[in-house]
Amino acid sequence: MKKLILIGCILSVITGCKKDFLDTRPQAAISSSIIWSSDDYATMAVNGIYGNFLGERYFGDYTWRYSLWGPDALDYGGSTMEQGRMTASTRDIWRKYAYMYGLIRLCNDAIANITDNPKLTPEVAQRLVGETKFIRGFCYFNLWASFGGLILIDKPTPIQETYTLTRSSSEETQQFLIKDFTDAIAALPVDYSTSPSNTGRATKGAAQAMLGKTYLYAENWAKAAEELEKLMHPPYSYGLPADYASVFDPDNERNSEIIWDMECIDYPGLGSEQDFRYGGRSLPVSGWSQTVASWAVVNTYTNQDGSAIDISDMPKRENYASEYDYGLVLIPWYQQKYKNADKRLHDNIIMPGDTILGNGNLQYMMKWPYGDHANDNPYPAYQLDNSDKASFGWRKFTMDAAHGHVNREDSPLNLIFIRFADVLLQWAEAKNEASGPSSDIYDAVNMIRDRGHVPHISGLSKDDLRKAIRMERMRELPGEGQLFFDVRRWKLAATTDPIFGLNRVENDFTMRPYFTSVFPEKYYLFPIPQDELIFNKNLTQNPGWE
Amino acid sequence: MKFSVIFLFVACMQVTAKGYSQQVDLSFTSTPVTKIFKSIKKQTGYDFLFTDEMLRDAGSVSISLKKVPLQSALDECLKGLPLEYTIFEKTIVIKRKPPVQPLNPDPVLLINVSGTITDETGNPLAGASVKIKGSNKTTITNEKGEFTIAANPDDKLEFSFIGYQSQEIAVNGRSSLSIVLKIVVQDIDEAIVVGYGTQKKVNLTGAVSSINFESKEMTSRPLVNVSTALEGLSAGTAVIQASGNPQNNNATINIRGIGTLNGGSEPLVIIDGQPGDMNTINPMDVASVSILKDAASSAIYGSRAANGVILITTKTGSNSEGKITFNYNGYAGTTAPTRLFDIISYTPDYMELVNRIQRNSGVAEAFTPERIAEWTEKSKTDPVLYPNTNWYDVIMKPNLLTSHTISARGGNEKLNIYSAIGYQDNNGVVLRSGVKRYNFRNNLSYKITDWLKLGNIITGNFQQNPPDISNSLFIVYPNPSITPVYNGIYGVAMSGGLDTQAGNLLEEIDEQRGETKKQNYTGKLYAVITPIAGLNITGSYFLDKNISDAWGSYISLPRKNFQTDVFLTTGSPYGSSIYRSFNKTDRQVVDLYAEYQKSFGSHTVKLLAGYNQEQWDYTYFSGSKLGLVSNDLNSLDAAAFQPQTSGSGEAYRTRSYFGRINYSFENKYLFEANLRADGSSRFSPENRWGTFPSFSAGWIASKENFWRSLSSTIDFLKIRASWGKLGNNGIGNYAWQDVYGASNYSFNGVQVQGLAPQYLVNSDISWETTDVTNFGADISLFNKLSLTVDYYDKFTHGILADMPIPGVNGPLDPPLVNAAEVRNKGIEVDAKFHENIGKLSVVIGVLGAYNTNRIIKYKGPDVIENHGSGASSWTEGKPIGIFYVREVDHIIQDQKEIDQLISQGYTWQDATPGPGDFLYKDANGDKIFQTDETDMVLKGHPIPLYNYAVNINLAYGGFDFYALANGVAKYDKQLGGYSEGLNAMVGGYGYAKRWLDSWTPENKSTTIPKIYLNDDRNSGDNDYFLSPGDYFRIRTIQLGYTLPQSLISKAKISRARIYINLENYFQFTKYRGMDPETNNLAAANSADGGGASSAPNYTNTYPLFKTASFGLNISF
Incomplete structure (x- = not known):
C-alpha cells in the first residue's frame, strides 16, 4: 500500500504539470499577432520604422556615403565606387538595394494592417498611413534615383512570391512615387504645433517637397516648378535663417529651413554617425574622418566681392627641404588666400590654418604635417584620421567641444534630408528650364547667396543661369549627400568637368594625389545586385552591367 | 533440528577419531580413489564401505604423505571430493556429502x-x-x-x-x-554506464567507450577540468582545448566529426542522470565516463543526442561495514606556455625591419642609421630610454597551479556516502588571469526498507576570477620592443611619432579592475522503489542553479614618452567606467522511469520505460555608468554619467517519453531497441514532437560450440550492428516565433518606444535529424590483446540553413529552413595489450580514428560561401570550412621571370609583382593573374582526418609509470592576422623574428616574401598561410611510488602514494603558428550562435600551458 502511495505521489507530480508546459515566449518582444490591435501598438510599429530608417545602412549613412561618392567629398583611401571598380556583386550595392526594400517591407505591413482597421482611431490611422506612405515613397525614390525602374511591391508579400517579380519601367515607378507622395500630402498635417510630442514625424511639406523632387528628377520641369513653388506659400512658412552655420547647430534644430530631417539625440542608438564620419580625432568624440572635402568644392567658392580665388601662386613642395618647412609656408598662404572667401566655405570646411574647439576645450588648428605640430602650444594641430593626411576637414555636421557629446556614433545633430535652400534651388532650376531666367529665380538664388556674403547675380542667359544654379548647389549643399544624385541626373559625372565631373585625380591640399577618381558611363544607373538576377530569372540588368 | 544433527555428527567424529592412530604412507599421482583406498586397506587393515554409484564422479587424486595418521590421510584424500567418511570400528564408511544449503546459514x-x-x-x-x-x-x-x-x-x-x-x-x-x-585487458563483465542504467560490456550492442576516472593515473594528473581530461582516451572523440585561459579553458568535444552547420555540435553531457556542464565538476569526484557514440546507445536521449552523449558518473559510497575512508589528494605544479612565437625583442632589429617594410612600400624610412646606432649603443646600459622589451616576458610568467581534494567515502548496508571538498588555484600564465575554484559534493543514499531506497546529491562549485582581458592581449602580436614597460609610469613607444599608437600591455592589464564570481549549485532527490523482484521504479527531481555576478571598471592610466617627457592621455573625458552584471540560470529536471528484468530459460528480457521533462530559465541584467568618483569604489551609484541598463531572459522546455527493450538468447544473441519521443518549446506546436528510434543486434560468436577449437587464440568475438535516428535542436529558443522587438526613436528630442520585426521567420522549422549506421566487433586474442573496431556512417539531414532569398525581402537574415546535409564516415580502432614480465606489469593501449566530413547539400553545387574570417568556406562535396585560396607557385627571384611572363601574354589584374613577391598560379589558365575567385581553389584539411593516441602503463613493486600521448594528422590551419599577414602595420605592433629572414635583394629568401605596408599582394587568402596543423603531443608522463605498509602503518596511514607528473610537456609539430590546438576546430564549433560559421581559424589566443607537478595521495 505504501508503495502505491509513493508511486501515486510521483505520478501526480508529473501529471500535475500544465498542458502548455512547452509554450514559451520571447521575453523582450511581442508577438506579431497583436501588433495591429491598438493605437498604441500601431504607433509603436510606425515609430519602429523611423527607428530603422535612422539605422546606419538604411539612411543613417545617407549624407556621408553619397557625399564621398559625389563630387563634393571623398574617402581618402579611395572607395571601390570612387575608383570605378564597382561591380554588380559589390556589397554596398546590395546594401543600398536590400535595406531600402527592408523599410518598404515594414511600410507595406503597416499600410496593409492600419488601413481600414476597425480597432484603430480613424484620425490616428490616417496619419500613420500618411507617414508610412511618405517613408515608402522616400525609399522608392532613393532606389529609383539609383537603379531606375524597380520591382514595385505595395503589399505584404510572402518570400516565395518574391522570386518571380518583374521590374516596372522608370515611368511606372515615377507614377507610383507620385501616388504615394500625393496620398501623403493629403493625409499629413503641415506641422505638429498642436501635438508637439509628435514633432519629427513626416509632414505635408516633406511629402510636397518629395513630390516636386520626383518631377524634377523626371525632368518634368513645369510640374516640378509648380509643386515646389507651393512650399514657398501658405500654409507653409519655410524660410532661410540669416546665419548659414546656425542651420546645422544642434541648439537650433527645427529652424524654419528644415522640411524633413531624422530626429537625433545623444543616446545610444538614437543619434547620428555624422560626427564620427565627418569629424576628426581632435574632436571630443574622436571621429574617423571617413569623408573629407574635395578640391572641387573648395574651388567653387569665390571671394566675398565676387572675384575668383586664384591659387596659381600656391607654394610648391619641391622648393622646400622638408614637409615641415613646406607646411610652415603653406598654412599661412591658405589663411591669406581664403581670408575673404564666401562665408559658407569656412562654415562647411576647416581650411588649413582654421581653428576648431576640440577635445579638452582646446582650440586646434589645421596644420600640416600633423605629427610635427601635434603638441604645439597654443593651437595643437587638428588631427583628422589616424594618419598624417593633408585633407580638408569638415566643420559642417561636426560637434565642437561646446556641443560635446559622449557617444561617437550618437551625435545629437539631426540628419537633414530636405531643407528649404535645397527646395529653392530645385525650384530655380526647374523654373529656369521650364521658362528661362526671371526675377523670382534671381531672388531665390540671391537669398541663398546672401548668407555667403557674396554679390547677387542677375541678367544671365538661360544656360549661364543653369550653370550658376548648379554652382550654387555645390556651394550650398556640400557634404549633404545631394550632389552625387545631381551630377548623375545632369549627366556630368562621367565627364572631366573640373567641378562636377568624376573622372579626375583627387588631390590633398598639398596637391599630392590620393587616387584617381573614375566614373564610367554605366554608373549613371547602379547595377541590380548580381544575386537578385540569380534568384529571379525575370529580372533585367541595367545597361552596361550585363 | 539441522543444527543438532550436524553438531552430533561433528562430535562423533572427534570422539571416534581418537581411537585410531595408525600411520600410513601414500604416494599417488592422478590415481582413482578406489586404488588409494586399497593401499590404505593394505597398510591398516581397515575395510572400506562404499558403492560405485558414490564414486562415480569422484575422479582422480594426487597425494603424497609420509607417516601420517589414518584420519589425516583420509582427510587429505577426500579433500575436494563430494565425499565424507565415518569410521565404525574397523570399517571406513564412505558417504556422499549432504547437499549445500545456500540460504539461511546458521x-x-x-x-x-x-x-x-x-x-x-x-x-x-x-x-x-x-x-x-x-x-x-x-x-x-x-x-x-x-x-x-x-x-x-x-x-x-x-x-x-x-x-x-x-x-x-x-x-x-x-x-x-x-x-x-589481475588487471583486465578487456573486462567483458565490466558494468558500463549507459543511458538510464548499466549494461555489461559483454552484452553491449552499441558503440560505447568507457573511461575509469578512479585509476591512479587519472587522479594524479593536474587536470583543470573534465573536458580536457578526455583527450586521447576514446577513439573517435576529438577533444580540442582552444585556449589556456583559466577562465575559459574548456575543451570542445566532437564525437565522430562535426554533424551540423549550426551551433550545438557538441555532445549531450549527462552527469549522474541529468544534463549538466562537465566543467563544473571536480575531476577528482568522477568515477567513470561513458561516451555513447552510435545511435543505438544514444537514441534513448533522442533529440539532443545527435552529436553523441557523454555520461559522467560521480563517486558514491558503498557498503564497507560502517568504515569511512578519508582521502587527501593534492598537487602543486608550475605552469608555462607550451609554445609561443619568437618575437623580435631587440629594438635595432625591429627598426631595421620597419625600415625594410617601408622601403618595400616606397614610404620614407622611419629610422635613420644614426638612430639605430644610438639605440644599439645606449640600450646596453639604459633600459628605460632605450628599451629592448620582450613583451611576452613581461605579461607571461611561469606560475603556480595547485589543487587539493579531501573526501570521505564509505557506508554500511543502509547508508552510503561520498563527500568531498576541493580547491583549485590556477594562476594562469598571463598576469592577472588566474581563477580560483572551490567545490563540494555530497552523494548520499539510504535504504529505508527492502523495497525503498532514497538518495540525494548536493553539489556546489564556485569560481572567482578577474575580468577577462586576455583576448585583447593576444589578438595581435604584442607591442614592439621599442616601448619601455614601467618606471613608476607606463611607457609609450619612443620613435619620433611613428609608434605613438603602440599600447603598453602592462598598462592595458592594469587599467582593468573587477571580479567575476560564479556560483553553481545542483541538488537531486531520488527514490528507487522495488515493488516486486526485478522491477525498479526510479523517480527524481533535479535542480541546477547558476549565478554569475560580475563587476568591472576601466581606469585610464597615463603613459609617457620618456625620451621627450611627453605624457599621452587617452580615455573618455568622463573618467573611469564601471559596469555590473548579474545573470541566473535555473534548470529543473524531473525523471520517472521503471526497469524490469526477467530471465526464463535461455531468454533474458530487460524493459525500460520512462518520462522526462526539463525546464530551463535564464535571466540577466546589467548596468554601466561613466565617471566613477574613485577607483577604490565598485558600485554604480559611485558613478555619475550615462547610465545604461539592459536585462531580459530566455526559457525552453522539453518533455519526453522513452523506452527500451533488451533481449538476449543464451547470452549469445543480443538485441536492443530504443524509442524516444521528444517535445520541445523550440518548435511550433505543429512541429513540436519528434520520434527517434534505434535498433541494434549483437552476436557473441565465441560462445558457439564450433568456436571451441579457436578459443585458445580468439577467446572472445562479438559482432555488432546498429541503426538509429537522432535529433538536434541546438538552435535558438524562439527561432520559429514571429515577434516585434524594440526599435526606438526620438520625437521632439524625447525617446519614444518603437517596435519592429526582429527576424524573418519560418514557423515550419523542425529538428535536424541524424541517421547513424554502425558496424563493430569486439575481439580478444590470447587473453592479452583486446580489440574494438567500429565503422560508422553518420548522415545529418534537415540541417537548418539560411537559404538565400531575394533582396526585395529586406536585409534581415533569411529565415532558417531544414535544408542542408552533412555526412561523417569513419573507422575507429581501440586496442589494449596486457602482459606481466616477472613483477613488471605492462599495459599498452592504442586508439585510432579516421573520419571524413562532407557537406552534402547546402546552397547549390557551385556556391562557395565564406564563413568566418580567413579562407574558411562551405561548399557542397567538401569538408566544413575548406580553405578557398589562391595558390602560390613560388617567390619571384628575378625580374626576368616577370618580363618573360609578360612577353608570353600574361597580365595581372592588380599590381604586377616584382622580385621578392609571390607568383601565384593561374588556376583557370586564362593568362590573367586574378585576385578574385577565378584563380582560387579549394584545398586543405580543415578538420583532422586522423586522430590517434597511445598510452603505456607500467608497474613494478611500489613504482608505477604512465604516459599518454595523442595527435592528429592530415590537418591544415590558416595563419593570418597581423601576426602572419605579410601586410604589416607599422606603428603599434611587434613582429615575428622569422620576418627578419624575409626577402630582400641581398637575402633572396625562397620561403618568406617581401613584407609590405598597406599592400596585400603577398597577403590575403593564399595557400602560403595554410600550415600543417598535425601534431603529436605527450599529454602526460607520470611516475608514482606507493610507500610500503611497513613505513606508513605506524602513522595510522593506510595508504600513501607520491607522484610527479609532466602534463602537456612535449609536442612535435611543423605548425608555424602558436599552437596547433588553439582555436580552429573548437572555434568552428563554438556554440556562440554563429556555429561553424564563426571559425576564426587564425587569430592568436591565450597560450596553452604545460604543467610540472608533484602530488600526494593519502588515505587513513
Whole structure:
C-alpha cells in the first residue's frame, strides 16, 4: 500500500504539470499577432520604422556615403565606387538595394494592417498611413534615383512570391512615387504645433517637397516648378535663417529651413554617425574622418566681392627641404588666400590654418604635417584620421567641444534630408528650364547667396543661369549627400568637368594625389545586385552591367 | 533440528577419531580413489564401505604423505571430493556429502574470513569489493587491501574491483585468504554506464567507450577540468582545448566529426542522470565516463543526442561495514606556455625591419642609421630610454597551479556516502588571469526498507576570477620592443611619432579592475522503489542553479614618452567606467522511469520505460555608468554619467517519453531497441514532437560450440550492428516565433518606444535529424590483446540553413529552413595489450580514428560561401570550412621571370609583382593573374582526418609509470592576422623574428616574401598561410611510488602514494603558428550562435600551458 502511495505521489507530480508546459515566449518582444490591435501598438510599429530608417545602412549613412561618392567629398583611401571598380556583386550595392526594400517591407505591413482597421482611431490611422506612405515613397525614390525602374511591391508579400517579380519601367515607378507622395500630402498635417510630442514625424511639406523632387528628377520641369513653388506659400512658412552655420547647430534644430530631417539625440542608438564620419580625432568624440572635402568644392567658392580665388601662386613642395618647412609656408598662404572667401566655405570646411574647439576645450588648428605640430602650444594641430593626411576637414555636421557629446556614433545633430535652400534651388532650376531666367529665380538664388556674403547675380542667359544654379548647389549643399544624385541626373559625372565631373585625380591640399577618381558611363544607373538576377530569372540588368 | 544433527555428527567424529592412530604412507599421482583406498586397506587393515554409484564422479587424486595418521590421510584424500567418511570400528564408511544449503546459514557456523587483496605487483587494492555469492552481503577492502567478512565455510566469495578481473573463490572453511586480482585487458563483465542504467560490456550492442576516472593515473594528473581530461582516451572523440585561459579553458568535444552547420555540435553531457556542464565538476569526484557514440546507445536521449552523449558518473559510497575512508589528494605544479612565437625583442632589429617594410612600400624610412646606432649603443646600459622589451616576458610568467581534494567515502548496508571538498588555484600564465575554484559534493543514499531506497546529491562549485582581458592581449602580436614597460609610469613607444599608437600591455592589464564570481549549485532527490523482484521504479527531481555576478571598471592610466617627457592621455573625458552584471540560470529536471528484468530459460528480457521533462530559465541584467568618483569604489551609484541598463531572459522546455527493450538468447544473441519521443518549446506546436528510434543486434560468436577449437587464440568475438535516428535542436529558443522587438526613436528630442520585426521567420522549422549506421566487433586474442573496431556512417539531414532569398525581402537574415546535409564516415580502432614480465606489469593501449566530413547539400553545387574570417568556406562535396585560396607557385627571384611572363601574354589584374613577391598560379589558365575567385581553389584539411593516441602503463613493486600521448594528422590551419599577414602595420605592433629572414635583394629568401605596408599582394587568402596543423603531443608522463605498509602503518596511514607528473610537456609539430590546438576546430564549433560559421581559424589566443607537478595521495 505504501508503495502505491509513493508511486501515486510521483505520478501526480508529473501529471500535475500544465498542458502548455512547452509554450514559451520571447521575453523582450511581442508577438506579431497583436501588433495591429491598438493605437498604441500601431504607433509603436510606425515609430519602429523611423527607428530603422535612422539605422546606419538604411539612411543613417545617407549624407556621408553619397557625399564621398559625389563630387563634393571623398574617402581618402579611395572607395571601390570612387575608383570605378564597382561591380554588380559589390556589397554596398546590395546594401543600398536590400535595406531600402527592408523599410518598404515594414511600410507595406503597416499600410496593409492600419488601413481600414476597425480597432484603430480613424484620425490616428490616417496619419500613420500618411507617414508610412511618405517613408515608402522616400525609399522608392532613393532606389529609383539609383537603379531606375524597380520591382514595385505595395503589399505584404510572402518570400516565395518574391522570386518571380518583374521590374516596372522608370515611368511606372515615377507614377507610383507620385501616388504615394500625393496620398501623403493629403493625409499629413503641415506641422505638429498642436501635438508637439509628435514633432519629427513626416509632414505635408516633406511629402510636397518629395513630390516636386520626383518631377524634377523626371525632368518634368513645369510640374516640378509648380509643386515646389507651393512650399514657398501658405500654409507653409519655410524660410532661410540669416546665419548659414546656425542651420546645422544642434541648439537650433527645427529652424524654419528644415522640411524633413531624422530626429537625433545623444543616446545610444538614437543619434547620428555624422560626427564620427565627418569629424576628426581632435574632436571630443574622436571621429574617423571617413569623408573629407574635395578640391572641387573648395574651388567653387569665390571671394566675398565676387572675384575668383586664384591659387596659381600656391607654394610648391619641391622648393622646400622638408614637409615641415613646406607646411610652415603653406598654412599661412591658405589663411591669406581664403581670408575673404564666401562665408559658407569656412562654415562647411576647416581650411588649413582654421581653428576648431576640440577635445579638452582646446582650440586646434589645421596644420600640416600633423605629427610635427601635434603638441604645439597654443593651437595643437587638428588631427583628422589616424594618419598624417593633408585633407580638408569638415566643420559642417561636426560637434565642437561646446556641443560635446559622449557617444561617437550618437551625435545629437539631426540628419537633414530636405531643407528649404535645397527646395529653392530645385525650384530655380526647374523654373529656369521650364521658362528661362526671371526675377523670382534671381531672388531665390540671391537669398541663398546672401548668407555667403557674396554679390547677387542677375541678367544671365538661360544656360549661364543653369550653370550658376548648379554652382550654387555645390556651394550650398556640400557634404549633404545631394550632389552625387545631381551630377548623375545632369549627366556630368562621367565627364572631366573640373567641378562636377568624376573622372579626375583627387588631390590633398598639398596637391599630392590620393587616387584617381573614375566614373564610367554605366554608373549613371547602379547595377541590380548580381544575386537578385540569380534568384529571379525575370529580372533585367541595367545597361552596361550585363 | 539441522543444527543438532550436524553438531552430533561433528562430535562423533572427534570422539571416534581418537581411537585410531595408525600411520600410513601414500604416494599417488592422478590415481582413482578406489586404488588409494586399497593401499590404505593394505597398510591398516581397515575395510572400506562404499558403492560405485558414490564414486562415480569422484575422479582422480594426487597425494603424497609420509607417516601420517589414518584420519589425516583420509582427510587429505577426500579433500575436494563430494565425499565424507565415518569410521565404525574397523570399517571406513564412505558417504556422499549432504547437499549445500545456500540460504539461511546458521550464525553459529559462520566463520570470519579475512584476507588481503592485492594487484599482481603486490600493491594492496583499497575499495575492492568482496561479496558472498548468492547473497547481498558485501564488504570492501580498507586502504591496506584488507577485508573481513562473516561467511559460511561452504560459501563462495566474489572479489571485484573496477579495472580488474573479478575472481570467485570458495571459502572451504579457510579463515584467511590472499587474493591477487589481475588487471583486465578487456573486462567483458565490466558494468558500463549507459543511458538510464548499466549494461555489461559483454552484452553491449552499441558503440560505447568507457573511461575509469578512479585509476591512479587519472587522479594524479593536474587536470583543470573534465573536458580536457578526455583527450586521447576514446577513439573517435576529438577533444580540442582552444585556449589556456583559466577562465575559459574548456575543451570542445566532437564525437565522430562535426554533424551540423549550426551551433550545438557538441555532445549531450549527462552527469549522474541529468544534463549538466562537465566543467563544473571536480575531476577528482568522477568515477567513470561513458561516451555513447552510435545511435543505438544514444537514441534513448533522442533529440539532443545527435552529436553523441557523454555520461559522467560521480563517486558514491558503498557498503564497507560502517568504515569511512578519508582521502587527501593534492598537487602543486608550475605552469608555462607550451609554445609561443619568437618575437623580435631587440629594438635595432625591429627598426631595421620597419625600415625594410617601408622601403618595400616606397614610404620614407622611419629610422635613420644614426638612430639605430644610438639605440644599439645606449640600450646596453639604459633600459628605460632605450628599451629592448620582450613583451611576452613581461605579461607571461611561469606560475603556480595547485589543487587539493579531501573526501570521505564509505557506508554500511543502509547508508552510503561520498563527500568531498576541493580547491583549485590556477594562476594562469598571463598576469592577472588566474581563477580560483572551490567545490563540494555530497552523494548520499539510504535504504529505508527492502523495497525503498532514497538518495540525494548536493553539489556546489564556485569560481572567482578577474575580468577577462586576455583576448585583447593576444589578438595581435604584442607591442614592439621599442616601448619601455614601467618606471613608476607606463611607457609609450619612443620613435619620433611613428609608434605613438603602440599600447603598453602592462598598462592595458592594469587599467582593468573587477571580479567575476560564479556560483553553481545542483541538488537531486531520488527514490528507487522495488515493488516486486526485478522491477525498479526510479523517480527524481533535479535542480541546477547558476549565478554569475560580475563587476568591472576601466581606469585610464597615463603613459609617457620618456625620451621627450611627453605624457599621452587617452580615455573618455568622463573618467573611469564601471559596469555590473548579474545573470541566473535555473534548470529543473524531473525523471520517472521503471526497469524490469526477467530471465526464463535461455531468454533474458530487460524493459525500460520512462518520462522526462526539463525546464530551463535564464535571466540577466546589467548596468554601466561613466565617471566613477574613485577607483577604490565598485558600485554604480559611485558613478555619475550615462547610465545604461539592459536585462531580459530566455526559457525552453522539453518533455519526453522513452523506452527500451533488451533481449538476449543464451547470452549469445543480443538485441536492443530504443524509442524516444521528444517535445520541445523550440518548435511550433505543429512541429513540436519528434520520434527517434534505434535498433541494434549483437552476436557473441565465441560462445558457439564450433568456436571451441579457436578459443585458445580468439577467446572472445562479438559482432555488432546498429541503426538509429537522432535529433538536434541546438538552435535558438524562439527561432520559429514571429515577434516585434524594440526599435526606438526620438520625437521632439524625447525617446519614444518603437517596435519592429526582429527576424524573418519560418514557423515550419523542425529538428535536424541524424541517421547513424554502425558496424563493430569486439575481439580478444590470447587473453592479452583486446580489440574494438567500429565503422560508422553518420548522415545529418534537415540541417537548418539560411537559404538565400531575394533582396526585395529586406536585409534581415533569411529565415532558417531544414535544408542542408552533412555526412561523417569513419573507422575507429581501440586496442589494449596486457602482459606481466616477472613483477613488471605492462599495459599498452592504442586508439585510432579516421573520419571524413562532407557537406552534402547546402546552397547549390557551385556556391562557395565564406564563413568566418580567413579562407574558411562551405561548399557542397567538401569538408566544413575548406580553405578557398589562391595558390602560390613560388617567390619571384628575378625580374626576368616577370618580363618573360609578360612577353608570353600574361597580365595581372592588380599590381604586377616584382622580385621578392609571390607568383601565384593561374588556376583557370586564362593568362590573367586574378585576385578574385577565378584563380582560387579549394584545398586543405580543415578538420583532422586522423586522430590517434597511445598510452603505456607500467608497474613494478611500489613504482608505477604512465604516459599518454595523442595527435592528429592530415590537418591544415590558416595563419593570418597581423601576426602572419605579410601586410604589416607599422606603428603599434611587434613582429615575428622569422620576418627578419624575409626577402630582400641581398637575402633572396625562397620561403618568406617581401613584407609590405598597406599592400596585400603577398597577403590575403593564399595557400602560403595554410600550415600543417598535425601534431603529436605527450599529454602526460607520470611516475608514482606507493610507500610500503611497513613505513606508513605506524602513522595510522593506510595508504600513501607520491607522484610527479609532466602534463602537456612535449609536442612535435611543423605548425608555424602558436599552437596547433588553439582555436580552429573548437572555434568552428563554438556554440556562440554563429556555429561553424564563426571559425576564426587564425587569430592568436591565450597560450596553452604545460604543467610540472608533484602530488600526494593519502588515505587513513
